[in-house]
């Protein structure tokens with residue numbers, strides 16, 4: 001006969017295994033559960049302790065019992081990469097396929113880094129958009145200023161000041177997403193054929209921007225946790241005529257790495273000393289899992305030549321097409337480049353987002369969604385550890401919502417992505433995070449990136465199982 005505490009422990013174990021309590025989630029308090037189940041506090045405590053001993057829960061003093069990542073896969077190893085060489089960027093066709101799949105509900109969209117609607121504040125957005133249509137009709141019937149709506153520029157400048165970057169609203173240029181912010185920044189300081197230092201693996205949207213501008217990429221190997229190391233950049237600058245450097249210092253895409261402040265300062269001053277502008281992509285800076293927002297390079301090195309680029313795509317909605325760029329030394333040039341590119345960004349999303357920033361809804365949403373992204377990442381990492389072949393290594397980001405997986409060789413990530421697409425699952429194969437054309441060299445040929453901002457449901461479970469089976473089949477075939 002089993003004791004009551006063992007019966008309860010078994011039920012809770014089942015709930016954890018079925019995903020009713022997810023990895024990282026807090027279980028009800030001991031007293032609360034005792035009351036709900038009409039059991040004694042001692043019985044509930046004994047079952048929690050049992051689950052802790054069995055590796056299902058971890059106890060945090062004062063905060064309670066949390067579901068543990070039982071199948072935490074090993075972290076990424078440091079990947080020795082070939083010496084960096086500037087190369088022409090091409091073959092981003094696969095990225096277009098992923099972008100299409102992200103907008104097609106028949107696909108399980110683990111490819112493009114696009115949050116599922118459940119992570120975005122639809123109701124608040126609807127209300128702010130409707131209110132804008134009602135209250136500002138005249139603003140919606142003309143061209144907005146090329147630099148953007150003053151209401152939004154003011155709110156952005158205020159928010160940036162809260163995080164240590166003191167900028168004036170006049171310095172903010174509103175763009176059609178961060179992608180346009182990056183493109184305008186590159187245009188402002190480079191000519192076709194110039195060499196741009198970037199991270200490796202690199203965010204593939206940046207590779208597209210380099211391809212569009214006819215620039216050469218110098219892809220510098222990054223540390224999985226710390227991002228680009230100052231010593232690696234220093235060596236590259238001594239060797240190549242670098243005209244600009246693009247970095248995602250906070251929760252990079254795809255590695256999820258977070259650069260220490262001391263490295264940010266070192267890198268900014270190293271580039272300043274050589275009069276090389278730094279283009280900082282801070283798309284994920286607001287999405288850290290700990291309470292403290294990491295500082296931007298702009299905040300840490302206000303006198304350096306920095307283009308700060310960011311977006312509301314990952315926090316409010318990608319369809320707003322709303323981003324911004326701040327480069328105090330290049331403001332007039334950026335405004336002109338924005339004007340000759342597409343005149344201006346639509347006023348409707350700008351005014352609506354200005355409201356969400358002003359009334360505190362943006363900040364409240366961030367507080368909520370950061371935890372949701374953290375849970376989603378932990379749950380998928382856990383499932384990868386449980387289902388994928390031994391030898392699979394996974395990044396351990398402290399922010400954002402993408403995971404970077406190193407699959408045991410000889411798994412071919414391009415083949416895996418094709419096989420997965422045939423089963424209506426999109427994943428991003430590692431090769432598109434490298435400027436080298438697929439096949440030219442197998443850089444990241446056994447890596448994939450997974451978008452984890454997806455609903456944790458049976459469909460996701462099936463998709464992860466399918467991916468794991470496809471990996472096993474490839475291994476079995478060798």
Ligand SMILES: Cc1ncc(COP(=O)(O)O)c(C=O)c1O
Nearest residue numbers: 113177178179203253283311313
């Ligand atoms: C690092 C990074 N920068 C820029 C972008 C592009 O953002 P937007 O949708 O604002 O153009 C993305 C989107 O995936 C991203 O991950």
